Amino acid sequence: xxxxxxxxxxxxxxxxxxxxxxxxxxxxxxxxxxxxxxxxxxxxxxxxxxxxxxxxxxxxxxxxxxxxxxxxxxxxxxxxxxxxxxxxxxxxxxxxxxxxxxxxxxxxxxxxxxxxxxxxxxxxxxxxxxxxxxxxxxxxxxxxxxxxxxxxxxxxxxxxxxxxxxxxxxxxxxxxxxxxxxxxxxxxxxxxxxxxxxxxxxxxxxxxxxxxxxxxxxxxxxxxxxxxxxxxxxxxxxxxxxxxxxxxxxxxxxxxxxxx
Numbered sequence: 001x002x003x004x005x006x007x008x009x010x011x012x013x014x015x016x017x018x019x020x021x022x023x024x025x026x027x028x029x030x031x032x033x034x035x036x037x038x039x040x041x042x043x044x045x046x047x048x049x050x051x052x053x054x055x056x057x058x059x060x061x062x063x064x065x066x067x068x069x070x071x072x073x074x075x076x077x078x079x080x081x082x083x084x085x086x087x088x089x090x091x092x093x094x095x096x097x098x099x100x101x102x103x104x105x106x107x108x109x110x111x112x113x114x115x116x117x118x119x120x121x122x123x124x125x126x127x128x129x130x131x132x133x134x135x136x137x138x139x140x141x142x143x144x145x146x147x148x149x150x151x152x153x154x155x156x157x158x159x160x161x162x163x164x165x166x167x168x169x170x171x172x173x174x175x176x177x178x179x180x181x182x183x184x185x186x187x188x189x190x191x192x193x194x195x196x197x198x199x200x201x202x203x204x205x206x207x208x209x210x211x212x213x214x215x216x217x218x219x220x221x222x223x224x225x226x227x228x229x230x231x232x233x234x235x236x237x238x239x240x241x242x243x244x245x246x247x248x249x250x251x252x253x254x255x256x257x258x259x260x
Contacts, residue, residue, distance in 0.1 A: 008040040091244035092209040093149040093173040149173035
């Protein structure tokens with residue numbers, strides 16, 4: 001946008017819940033009030049807007065429709081082919097964080113959310129060299145605080161305070177690194193001899209969370225065959241599973257990672 005880490009807040013609306021969809025996001029973008037579009041552009045670019053930003057400020061309604069169309073096209077070309085794997089990582093992260101919150105409250109939730117974040121005296125604060133000499137307290141918007149795991153984005157925490165009513169914290173989801181390695185790592189020959197090719201491939205693929213359907217599609221075998229192999233791997237302590245909404249996600253255990 002302007003060489004920095006900021007962006008117009010209306011481009012990335014905070015989701016209403018963990019099951020929100022791209023259609024809802026784009027609809028929210030198109031409905032952004034004109035005054036909010038102009039105010040947001042001013043915060044990012046100052047009083048001298050670049051030509052493209054000035055055109056958007058002059059006619060926000062038409063401009064937002066065009067942006068929404070371009071975002072949909074980019075999503076369908078670049079994200080949609082990989083979305084099942086990405087969604088599995090995001091859902092696994094949401095499930096894990098929810099259990100941390102339930103077990104130990106906000107203090108436990110933020111204990112390992114990101115190295116830059118701390119929970120102290122009922123406040124979220126920013127720590128580390130990157131945030132030195134800045135206001136370290138994350139203020140909560142009147143609509144609350146929204147945590148957003150990210151698989152495409154910065155490895156840093158990104159705080160957005162101007163999302164109308166909510167403050168958002170974007171952070172890298174657990175398992176993102178394994179997500180992009182999935183499919184490129186092959187099980188070693190000794191693992192193949194021990195487990196058989198299909199089970200070894202399953203174990204390797206599950207470095208990133210996946211459903212039975214995802215695995216069957218990726219490996220070209222039937223879902224029933226995948227289920228049978230997964231039962232053997234689970235009974236051996238190499239794979240674990242957890243429920244996320246209507247889906248059951250499978251993931252390699254630390255023992256399985258060491259075997260690989």
